[in-house]
Amino acid sequence: MIATESLSKRFPRVTALDRLSVDVGPGVTGLVGANGAGKSTLIKILLGLSPATEGRAEVLGLDVATKGAAIRERVGYMPEHDCLPPDVSATEFVVHMARMSGLPPTAARERTADTLRHVGLYEERYRPIGGYSTGMKQRVKLAQALVHDPQLVFLDEPTNGLDPVGRDDMLGLIRRIHTDFGISVLVTSHLLGELERTCDHVVVIDGGKLLRSSSTTDFTQTTTTLAIEVTDTDDHPDGTRAVRDALHARGVDVLDGSGGLPGAGHILLLTAQGDETYDLVRDVVADLGLGLVRMEQRRHHISEVFTDSEQGSEHSTDTQRKEAVGHGG
Amino acid sequence: MAVEHPVATQAGDQTRIHNIGYRTYDGPRLGRSYATRSLYSQSLRGAYGLGRSVKSKVLPMLLFVVMCVPAAIMVAVAVATKANDLPVDYTRYAIVMQAVISLYVASQAPQSVSRDLRFKTVPLYFSRPIETADYVRAKFAALASALFILTAAPLIVLYVGALLAKLDFADQTKGFAQGLVSVALLSLLFAGIGLVIASFTPRRGFGIAAVIAVMTISYGAVSTLQAIADAQSINGGGSADAIAWIGLFSPVTLIDGVQSAFLGASSAFPGGVGPSNGEGVVYVLVTLGLIAASYGLLMRRYKKVGL
Numbered sequence: 137m138i139a140t141e142s143l144s145k146r147f148p149r150v151t152a153l154d155r156l157s158v159d160v161g162p163g164v165t166g167l168v169g170a171n172g173a174g175k176s177t178l179i180k181i182l183l184g185l186s187p188a189t190e191g192r193a194e195v196l197g198l199d200v201a202t203k204g205a206a207i208r209e210r211v212g213y214m215p216e217h218d219c220l221p222p223d224v225s226a227t228e229f230v231v232h233m234a235r236m237s238g239l240p241p242t243a244a245r246e247r248t249a250d251t252l253r254h255v256g257l258y259e260e261r262y263r264p265i266g267g268y269s270t271g272m273k274q275r276v277k278l279a280q281a282l283v284h285d286p287q288l289v290f291l292d293e294p295t296n297g298l299d300p301v302g303r304d305d306m307l308g309l310i311r312r313i314h315t316d317f318g319i320s321v322l323v324t325s326h327l328l329g330e331l332e333r334t335c336d337h338v339v340v341i342d343g344g345k346l347l348r349s350s351s352t353t354d355f356t357q358t359t360t361t362l363a364i365e366v367t368d369t370d371d372h373p374d375g376t377r378a379v380r381d382a383l384h385a386r387g388v389d390v391l392d393g394s395g396g397l398p399g400a401g402h403i404l405l406l407t408a409q410g411d412e413t414y415d416l417v418r419d420v421v422a423d424l425g426l427g428l429v430r431m432e433q434r435r436h437h438i439s440e441v442f443t444d445s446e447q448g449s450e451h452s453t454d455t456q457r458k459e460a461v462g463h464g465g
Numbered sequence: 466m467a468v469e470h471p472v473a474t475q476a477g478d479q480t481r482i483h484n485i486g487y488r489t490y491d492g493p494r495l496g497r498s499y500a501t502r503s504l505y506s507q508s509l510r511g512a513y514g515l516g517r518s519v520k521s522k523v524l525p526m527l528l529f530v531v532m533c534v535p536a537a538i539m540v541a542v543a544v545a546t547k548a549n550d551l552p553v554d555y556t557r558y559a560i561v562m563q564a565v566i567s568l569y570v571a572s573q574a575p576q577s578v579s580r581d582l583r584f585k586t587v588p589l590y591f592s593r594p595i596e597t598a599d600y601v602r603a604k605f606a607a608l609a610s611a612l613f614i615l616t617a618a619p620l621i622v623l624y625v626g627a628l629l630a631k632l633d634f635a636d637q638t639k640g641f642a643q644g645l646v647s648v649a650l651l652s653l654l655f656a657g658i659g660l661v662i663a664s665f666t667p668r669r670g671f672g673i674a675a676v677i678a679v680m681t682i683s684y685g686a687v688s689t690l691q692a693i694a695d696a697q698s699i700n701g702g703g704s705a706d707a708i709a710w711i712g713l714f715s716p717v718t719l720i721d722g723v724q725s726a727f728l729g730a731s732s733a734f735p736g737g738v739g740p741s742n743g744e745g746v747v748y749v750l751v752t753l754g755l756i757a758a759s760y761g762l763l764m765r766r767y768k769k770v771g772l
Contacts, residue, residue, distance in 0.1 A: 183592055205594045209494055213592035221584045223518050235503040236593045238494040247490060254487060264518070280589065285490035317487045 137162055137288055137320050138182060143191035145177050145344070152177040154344040155191065160322065164314045166331030166338040166352075167324040174344040175324040176216065179290045183208055196287055209238060212281035212289035212319075216296060219277060222266030226257055226276045229265065230283050237284035244283075251279045254317070255309060271302040278309065282319065289313065291323040295330060307334045364404045364417060367427035375426045376402050382420045388413070408433070501599040504590070508607030512573045513614075521576070528569045529615055532562055536619035540626025551627055555644025556730035558623065559616050559651055563717045566655065567680035569615055570608075574659030575672030577608055583667035587767075601763045608660060612652035620644045643728040651720045654752055655680075657759025658716060664766045683715035688735075691718075695735035709740040713751050722748040 138160040145153040152174045169175050180186040182195050184204020193200045195207045220229060227248055234244035252261045255275040260268070265276060274294060281289050294310065295303045311334055313319050325331050331338055332352060340347040364379065372378040380390045383406065390406050408414070414431070421428045507516065513529070514522030539552050559566060581587045590600055624641040628634065662679060663672040694707040712718035712734060725732035726745025732738060740748055 185591055205497055205596070208592060209496065209594045211592075213589070215585070215588055215592075217585055219585045219589050221580055221586060223521070224516075228516060232503070232507055233589060233593075235507075236500045236590060236595065238496050238500055238594060239490070240493060240495060243490065243492050250488060284494070318489070 137165075138193070138195050138322065140178075140193040141191050143178075143181065143193050144189045145174070145181060145186070146189045152344050153181070153188075156341065156344065156346055157191075158339055158346055158349050160339065161337065162320045163336035164310065164321045164323065164334055166335035167322055167341065168326065168328055168331055168338060169324070169341045170326055173341050175341065176292060177344075178341070179213070179292060179322075179324070182290065183211065183213060209284075210287050212284065212286040214277050214281040214289065214291045214294060216292040216324075218273070220265045220273055223264055225264055226252060226261040226268075226272075226279070229276065230280050233280040234283040239284055247283050247285065248279075251283045252276075255279045255282070256305070270297050271299075271305070274298060274302070274306060275309075278306075282313065282317070286319060288320045288322065291321060293324055293326075295325065295327070303330070310334055362406050362408045362413065362417070362431060362433060364406070364421075364431050365402050365429040366421055367429060369426060372424055372426060375424070376404060378424055379420060379426065380404060382424060383417070386416065386420070388416065497594045497596070497599060500593060500595045501603050504595065504600065504603040505607050505610075508577055508604055509610050512577060512608060512611035524572050525569065525611075528565055528572075529618070531565050532615055533619045533622055535562070536622040536626075540623060540630070543626060543632075544630045548630070550632065551623055553623075554730060555620050555623060555640040556647045556724045556728055557733070558619055558644065559648050560717060560721055560733050562616075562619070563684070564681075566612070566616060566651070567677065567717075570612065570655045570659040571673045571676035571680065573611060574608060574656070574663040574676055575666070575669040577604055578660055578664045579667055579669045579672045582664070583669070597767045598764060601760065601767055605656060605660060605760060605763065609652045609656040612656055613649060616648035616652060617645060620648065640729075643724070643730070647720060647724040647728050647730070650723060650752060651716075653756045654716055654720065657756050657763075661759045661762045661766075664763055680716065684717050687711055687715040687718050691735050698736075706744075708734055708736065708738065709744045712740065713748065716755075719748060719752050719755075723752055 138158070140159075141157050142155040143153055143157070144151070144155050156174075156178070167175050167178070177186070181188050181193060182200055184195075184200045184207050187201060196210055198207050200207060224232075230248040230252060231244050234247055235241065239247060252258075252275075255278050257272060257275050257279070260272065265273065268276070274297075278291070278294065281291070291310065295306050298306055307330060310321055310323055313321050314336075323331065323335065328338075335352050337349070337351050339349045366375040366379050368375040383390050383404075388406055390404050406413070406417075417431060418428070510516050513525045536558065542548070543551055553561065581590070587600075591597070595603075620641060624637060627637045627641075658679065659676050662675045666672050666675065690711045691708045694711060698708070709722065712722045718734070721730070721733050722740045722745065724730040725734075725739030726742055726748060730739075732740075739745075
């Protein structure tokens with residue numbers, strides 16, 4: 137989809153991209169980097185709007201330096217900033233943008249209706265955009281990037297300014313752009329946790345240099361750690377210890393999850409070998425008559441792989457969380 | 466989004482919506498020139514408030530009516546009194562109505578370009594097949610066309626009226642044609658000046674004020690200086706030439722000079738003396754130079770306004 141070869145962009149004072157070589161295949165690809173890491177500069181070059189100082193880049197097999205217009209016809213772009221005039225309706229705006237992409241008038245109208253429905257705008261699409269919420273505006277911005285059925289879309293910080301629910305909706309939508317619409321996605325964010333949930337592949341750049349490029353599964357599924365917390369009962373005043381001993385007796389090594397933090401001594405960590413481990417834990421806890429407070433997967437987060445000073449520390453939303461409420465006591 | 470999954474258990478009408486999957490587009494993609502034309506027609510319609518809110522239709526439509534009503538009255542008078550000629554020349558009409566034209570440019574030039582800057586829609590245009598030059602050309606052509614419609618419509622009213630009043634056909638047609646050439650030049654010049662000024666501010670209010678200021682202050686200053694030069698030449702100062710040269714410095718007097726030198730118009734300059742043919746050439750060159758310069762400045766401006 138995208139291939140760059142020692143791509144550099146230097147401004148008089150700043151080097152925005154420094155010999156960046158990266159290959160991006162089909163699917164959803166996350167482009168991670170702090171503010172000023174060169175994400176937007178890269179998108180600008182890939183759209184053929186800004187010449188690279190050196191190196192070359194190809195999008196959909198077309199050279200960005202010479203085939204800019206052809207690339208822009210097949211690629212969608214959702215900018216980071218606000219870009220919607222407030223006094224027209226979403227329908228009018230998106231129809232106009234579809235025609236700007238070369239769609240004939242009738243097709244532009246049909247595709248607009250389809251696309252707005254797919255991004256989740258219904259009756260409100262006839263009202264002026266000025267009255268929309270941030271979430272609705274983001275959807276209009278996304279719709280204008282998809283309306284001409286591109287092969288690839290660039291989404292620049294699509295979750296910016298959204299609340300947690302809006303963020304989840306947007307991430308789900310981004311996922312669907314690939315799975316349901318068959319359009320490849322390059323999405324930028326400075327939040328690693330978000331991309332971990334959405335992307336097949338993550339490219340991390342910092343200071344215009346490539347830090348790492350690999351698939352999300354490489355990052356997160358090297359080990360699966362289970363965290364367990366149980367209640368105490370009269371029979372077993374120290375439930376945690378009882379479980380640890382029982383598991384040990386069955387040949388499962390248990391790590392202490394304390395790490396020196398207060399209260400964390402009640403959490404047991406063990407390496408999951410498959411479904412049997414879950415069953416084993418369940419049976420052990422039930423036999424002891426304890427209540428299981430939590431059993432969750434501790435995934436390695438992308439941010440652990442890059443211990444930079446990224447702002448991506450928002451990982452409290454564990455998607456794999458599995459909680460079981462105790463069986464009596 | 467979660468709600469869009471095709472879940473069979475959902476309510477009736479929702480299920481129907483969800484069963485329509487994503488459809489790809491295999492139809493034609495008409496490319497750059499079509500996109501440029503689309504932008505042109507959207508901007509031209511927008512210049513009269515079409516496709517925009519009711520509020521934004523009021524001013525351009527009002528100004529259009531104001532432009533045409535005097536022409537209609539003149540025609541009515543000419544027909545009623547069986548006059549031998551129209552009360553005003555075709556070429557003179559736009560000069561007389563210049564305040565209305567300036568107001569129109571002041572209101573619609575910022576509407577056309579400042580909005581795109583203000584709401585940062587420009588990057589969206591440039592993420593599509595069109596290039597900077599296409600955007601500038603489409604916007605320039607759209608405003609010039611809108612101005613041409615505004616200035617040519619009353620001339621058509623005059624011409625049709627003159628024919629109904631059975632005035633001399635050859636004479637009227639010649640005057641009408643000269644008038645059309647004159648307003649075409651005026652449209653290009655005013656559109657260029659208006660757009661250049663408007664493209665430098667994302668604030669519509671500033672744009673309106675700046676365009677009005679440039680149009681009226683330059684005209685006021687030029688007229689005053691011409692009047693002074695005229696008074697001096699009557700007193701024997703001998704600077705009749707100065708009147709013509711001063712006229713180069715405002716858009717309205719520039720057009721006036723061009724048409725009185727080459728399009729058989731009677732000049733509105735004090736003393737009724739327009740530029741001579743030699744001076745007229747300078748007028749034409751300056752007019753065309755200004756139009757070209759506006760285009761060049763717009764191109765330079767939009768080179769910088771990227772993503």
